[in-house]
Structures are given as C-alpha cells and as structure tokens.
Amino acid sequence: MRRSCTDLDCCNSRLRRLFERYGRQVARRPRLFVAVPIVVTLLLAIGLVRLHFQTNMEILFTPTNGRGKTERAELGRLFPLDSANDFSPTRQAHAVASAEAIFTAAPDTTMMSDRRRLNEIRRFDRFVREYTANETGASYDVVCAKMMNGSQCVIDPWLAHHRPGLHPLAFPVTKEGIFIGASIGGVEFEPNGLVRAFAAVRIRYFLSNASAQAWEKAFLDATNRFDSPHVRVVGFTSHSLEEEFMSNGISIVPMFVIAIAAMIAFAVLTVASTDWVRSKPILGLLGVTSTFLGIISAVGLLTAIGVDMSIVIGTMPMLLLGIGVDDMFIMVGAWRRTRVEDSVETRVGETMKDAAVSVTITSLTDLLAFLIGMITVFPSVQGFCLYTGVAVLFDYVYQITFFAGCLALDGRREEANRHAVTFRTVLPRKVALKEEKGTAYRLFCSGGVKHNGEIVVKERYTHPMEKFFAVFGSKLALPPVKVVVLLAFAAYIGVSAWGVAQVNEGLDLHDLVKDDSYAAEYYDKEVKYFVDYGPRVNVLIDERLDYWDAKVQSRVMSMVKQMEDTSYVGRNLTEFWLIDYLNFLRQKGHNPTNLSQRRFVGILRKHFLTNRRFRTYNLDLKFGLDNSIEASRFIVQTLDMSTAKRKQGMMETLRHVVANWPVKAFVYTPEFVYYDQYPAVRPNTLQNIGIALAVMMIVALLMIPHPLGAVVIILSIVSIDVGVVGLMTYWNVNLDSISMINIILCIGFSVDFSAHITYAFMVSDEETRNGKMIWALKELGWPNVQGAASTILGVFPLAFSASYVFRTFFKTLFLVIGLGFLHGVVILPVLLSLVGPKNKRRRSDAEKTSQMSDSLYKEDPLTAQSDVKLSKEKANKSIRVNLIHTETSV
Structure with missing residues (x-):
C-alpha cells in the first residue's frame, strides 16, 4: 500500500525513484556524463576574455538608492562647478581628482612647528612640482583645478597663507579668517588659546586635467623619493584606494594556491583507506576538479554577459571548494553503503537515490540563501551572491553528471578488483593473507572483495567515527552533561545578545586597503x-x-x-x-x-x-x-x-x-x-534574515513534516545568526557589506547543520528521546565534521591576509561554521533529547519491512527486486539508513 504524507517520505519518494533511474543511466554511459561538462566548461571559459574588474569604491560599497547620490545630482543641477575655471574644494558635488600629503616630524616624538621642519614642507612642494613636471611632461599649473575664471590654481590654504615662524597661530581660523582645522593636527595650545605647537601638517593638490592620473602616480613616486632628515611624508591620491584595493586581490593568489593544495590533500586523504581497492584517492581529486569546472563555468558565463567581477568575489572559489568537496563526501559515503555484491549499475542507482536528493536539498538551501542575499542595496553583496549562487548551481549540476560519471568509472575499477592508484588487479586482503603474500603487498596492494569473480568479503564499510559519535551521544545523554550544555548555551545567548547591542556598523574606507600599504x-x-x-x-x-x-x-x-x-x-x-x-x-x-x-x-x-x-x-x-x-x-x-x-x-x-x-x-x-551605508546596513541585514527565515521555514516543512522540527530549525538559525553578529563584535568585525555576505551564508549553512540532525531524530525508530539522539549523532556526526572541516580549510589561508576584507571573511565564516557545527552536534541533540517528540508506537520489524517492500515494489519494481533479497532485519536497517541519508548533507 502507498504510504501517506505523514510517513515523512511523500515529498522525496518521487525524487528518489527519479535519481535511481538517472544513476543507472549514468552507469551505462559514464564517459558521456564526464565529457559533456568538460566541453561545456571549455565553451563557457571563452567568456573569460571579457573579464572586467569593478574597482570603483562608490559603486561597490555604497547603497544604490543612497540619498546622498540624489542630493549630489540636485547640487550639480543648482550649482554646477567647473574645476577648470571656478573651483572650490568645499563646494564640489563630485569629488575631483586630488593628491594629498601628511607630514610628521622625524623622529616622531618631536613636533612639526619649528621653522626648520616647516621649511621642509615648502621644499617638498617645490620638489613635487619639478619632479611631476619632468615625469609627466605637465606641470601642476597645467593639471591643477583653477579658480578666479581659470586665472590661478587652487592653492592649499596652509601653503597660501602660512609663513614659517609666524607664531602663535589662532586655531581653527587664523587671524586672516582662513580655516586651518583640516590642515594641522595634534595641536597644543598656549594658555591664551593660541597654538603653541602641532604634530602634523596636511596639504592638498586639486586636479582637473585629463592627464591628472599620470600626475598622481608621479606625485606618489615623488613622495617616496623625497628625502629629509627632519620630516616624514606619506602621500595619497584620489586613485590610491582603487589601486590598493585591486592589489588586495593579487595578495590572496598565493593563499588561493595554498587553499587548493590543502583541499586536494584533505579530499584525497578523507576518501582514502587502507583497502587499496575500495580506497578512492583519485576520485577525491576528481571531486575537487568537478568544483573547479563549476567555478570556471559560472565565471565564464557571467563575464560573457557583462557582469563585472570584483575583488570581494575573489573569495568565492575558496568557499565553493568547501561546498563541492562536501557534496563529494556525501556521494562517496552513499556508494560505500551500497552492497558490494550488486552490479555497478545498481550501486550507482542506489548511490544517486541516497545521495543526490541530499545534494539537491543542500544546494537548494545554499542557492536560496544567495538569491535572497541579492535583495540588497549594496552592489558588492549583490555581485558576490550572484557569482556564488550561479557557481553553486553549476557545482550541483556537475556533481550529478561529471562526478557521478567518475564514480561509475571508479566503480568499474572496484568491481574488477583493481588497485586505486596503479589500476592493476590485486588480491583481497583475506586472500593475500591466505596465499602468504608479503607484508608490503598486504599493506600497500591488497584490497577489495572479489577474487576470480567471486565475492569473498561481504562486510559493509563502517567508518571508525561512527563508533566515536555513538559514544559521544551516550555521554550527551547523561543528565549532568545536559545541564552543563544548557548553562553554556544560556551564557552564549547572553554574551551574543550583548555583542549585538554593541556592534559597530559600516565599512570605513581604510578597511579596504592592506595593513602594510x-x-x-x-x-x-x-x-x-x-x-x-x-x-x-x-x-x-x-x-x-x-x-x-x-x-x-x-x-x-x-x-x-x-x-x-x-x-x-x-x-x-x-x-x-x-x-x-x-x-x-x-x-x-x-x-x-x-x-x-x-x-x-x-x-x-x-x-x-x-x-x-x-x-x-x-x-x-x-x-x-x-x-x-x-x-x-x-x-x-x-x-x-x-x-x-x-x-x-x-x-x-x-x-x-x-x-x-x-x-x-x-x-x-x-x-x-x-x-549612507551606515543607516542602510542594519535594515538590509534584518530584511535578508527575515525573508530567509520565511523561505527556510517552508524548506524545513518540506524536509521535516513535523511542526516541532521546523520550529527547532528556525530557532537554531536565529541562534546562530545572533551568535555570529554578537561574537564578531568581540573580534573587531563591523556589521558591513563584507560581514553581511557571511551572515547570508549563515542562513544556508545553518539549515545544513541543523535540519538534518533534526530530521534524523524525527525518523529514528528508537523508542526513547535519548536513543533517537544517539542514533542521529551516530549517523550524521562524521558528515558534519567533514563538512565543517572542508569549508574552514578552504578559507583558512585568509586568516593570515594583510587585508581587513579577507580577514573579516575568514572570521565571520569561521563563526558561521563553528557555531553551526556546535549547534548540530551538541546543542540541538540535547534540546531534542529533552523536548523532541517520542515515537507513538513501534511497529514490528517484519511489519515495517513488509509495508516498505510493498510500497517500493509498486513505485519501482527494480528497487523492490533488489531489496527483497535481504533478510527482514537487514532490509529494515537498509531502508532506515536510506531514509535518513536522503536528507543528510553538510
């Protein structure tokens, strides 16, 4: 008889059947499914020739609907300013090109206000004008912004009105009525209120000519070449921020290489084993390759249609590596749960039935999170979410095509009992021991389950971490441990809530350059x-x-x-x-x-x-x-x-x-x-979180058709969000467009960690809440570890970046993954063991097996014919595992 929707499987049973049939098709033509994604990637990679980086800070990091932009246009309409004829620095609507220099005394412990050091400022002015004229062929008089109907350059008030030795000074307005508050800093006063000394002087050069950018570069070169034993000068121009921000992208290239190497090593080692036939190191490498294909395809497609790239998006490949490798772990794990005596076609079908739905749900939640993230007024966030969302989509498609085909080919190798690296036919370890093969052979060559076409090893592959999490769950079930966890959780909420109240908002421009710039x-x-x-x-x-x-x-x-x-x-x-x-x-x-x-x-x-x-x-x-x-x-x-x-x-x-x-x-x-970013960042963040919570509630109800389960997941997402925003305050991270990206990630990853543990708890056949909690941790504890570790490993090199932008990306993502992991394996299991629903009744194993077999037979005879070969006890265990792993992913 067909099961009702209350049996927790009506929403995905059709997908399971569809993916099983699809998996069989992949197994029949694996090379086709491998080749097509490669060809598509090569074609889309042509779009990279149109790659263009957006470096305009205003476009990237200010709200698109900012009121200041409207006011600027209105000011330009009322009082247009001509920088070549009548320019005033305080009256400009659009900031014109400029160059600035700040002077401090050398050594730094002294003040600037003696005649010798002030004379050095005028010597610098002469040096800059002569140097830039030699370097650019245009003197400052040619490129400068002009006033008085173009008759003279706009002159910095300090250079125009101050003469060394004329002390004391009135401040911030001189006796001549000149405002110098922006020209000198670190001021010390006489008892009568006049200036006694000051620590720094700033002078500015305003430009209007088309060759101004060349003059700016020569100006910076001149500041580096200016040599004085009495003053230290540091320069800055209107293009410095963009240029230094671009150099940030170059600075993470070595980190990206390190992340790739670390991820490849992690993927290879995690899917490897001492059984050299069932070990899959090359498949691990192909899993990383699949993710790279998705990244290249996404970037190629978007650049081909004219979507600008930015340095912020440069962190996307590191994040995608973690997501893609995570999907690979799920599929390899599902393969290892299949029966070794079945054909490759059957095993790939079972793998896709078990894992593809999980990968689909995980990719869907991540994709939804990024689509929601695009509902923002910050173009940098929109661009990141667009590129990452499209990359997640391509990664998903390539996982179920390219990687599935690779898995099928590797399955043929395993079926032939060939070595995972050398591809030579080897003996199972039991046979190698019986035939008295040497120790080196048994350690580095033997493996597999077949000898001369016959199955000689039938045990299911079990990861040692399953035993660890079974023990870990039993410890969490102890009442004293639950009390400690709840007290720690209450303290975490309190500390996080205080941090939320203290969070600083907005991105300062100096945060966009490297620390050593x-x-x-x-x-x-x-x-x-x-x-x-x-x-x-x-x-x-x-x-x-x-x-x-x-x-x-x-x-x-x-x-x-x-x-x-x-x-x-x-x-x-x-x-x-x-x-x-x-x-x-x-x-x-x-x-x-x-x-x-x-x-x-x-x-x-x-x-x-x-x-x-x-x-x-x-x-x-x-x-x-x-x-x-x-x-x-x-x-x-x-x-x-x-x-x-x-x-x-x-x-x-x-x-x-x-x-x-x-x-x-x-x-x-x-x-x-x-x-304008300051008042916009908080409501935009709350808006994204609110929309995401509503969407994820729907996803949770589809995944876990139990009201309590959906409520637990939403509360978990809220708890993780509060923790991320609150704790980043203690880590010197502001709420800005950079951290907003990771709060968006928080939504999707929170579902990954929380929903599947909750789902496992709900479908467990154990009679007690503690039993259900232990079973859920045993099944999902290790996948949670793999997913968290792979994502953190992908972005870990950013922790050593000299840029606030990339350090912030690492810090907030570390909080997202760390808190999500702790919620998934500690907090939620304890809460569910206290308030989770109990099984109303427990059907006999035979009854459940019979009903499930009848249902599967009607839905898919091929699956039923395969499943009825099992004993009743073994069939029940297999069905339960398949049900839980349908939704299992990190």
Missing part, C-alpha cells in the same frame, strides 16, 4: 591627527526667498543657529554669503533691513560679489531673470568625525534639522555618499 599609513595618520574637524557640509536652500526682507533675514539666521546648536557643527565656523554681506552693508553705512530688492541685489552683485575677498560667493547664489535669488547655500563645519556613529549621527541630525525648516532645503557633502 602606504594608503593604510595615510589613513592611520588621518585618524590620529585630523578627525577633530570633519567635512564641510553644503546647506542648500532650493527656494526663492526675499533676502532683503528683515523677517526673512531673521528666519534664515535662526536656521543657521539651529545648525550650530547641534553637537555636530562648530559655532562661528559657518561660511555664509548673507552673514558677510550684511556686515559688508553695515561697514558701507547701509541699513541691511531697510533696503529695497533692487538696491539690495544691486549692491550684492556690483560691489560685494566683485570684491576679491568675497568673489567665491558667486558659487553660492543662483539668480533669476528678474534679479531674484532663486537658490542659495551656506557651508557649515562639522566636528569630531572619529567614529562611524558620529558620522551617521551627524548626517542624520543635519538632514532632520533641514527637514523641519519652513523652506525647501537639503544638506550635502561628498562624504554623505559613503555615510
């Missing part, structure tokens, strides 16, 4: 000396206002005060044409509150904006045809941008302030494009 040194000094004053923020009033009206003037000044009253904006550091113009009018003897529009605008345009001192304000006003002021802006100075929370708080506070103004206004600085 010149760019890293530059960022370190910038953070050390130049975070007291942040970016200057444009405040734009996109509305026609009657600025000559006293009430409007009062209202606008009130808006400025609201800005300066926040903890993020400096008082009396605002750069506003209206403030200076009103003072100008008073100095000229005019009453600013008693002028007509014509008089107010006339003096503004003819006298104030033509004054050399105030000429820059032409960039802050947009006049209408009737001489009305259609739009204007002022600039505020932000304070203390030392942490990501301060940066996010500043941006959100200023946006909130202008949103409540009675006029249409917005705030913008180029840094906002990057700051």
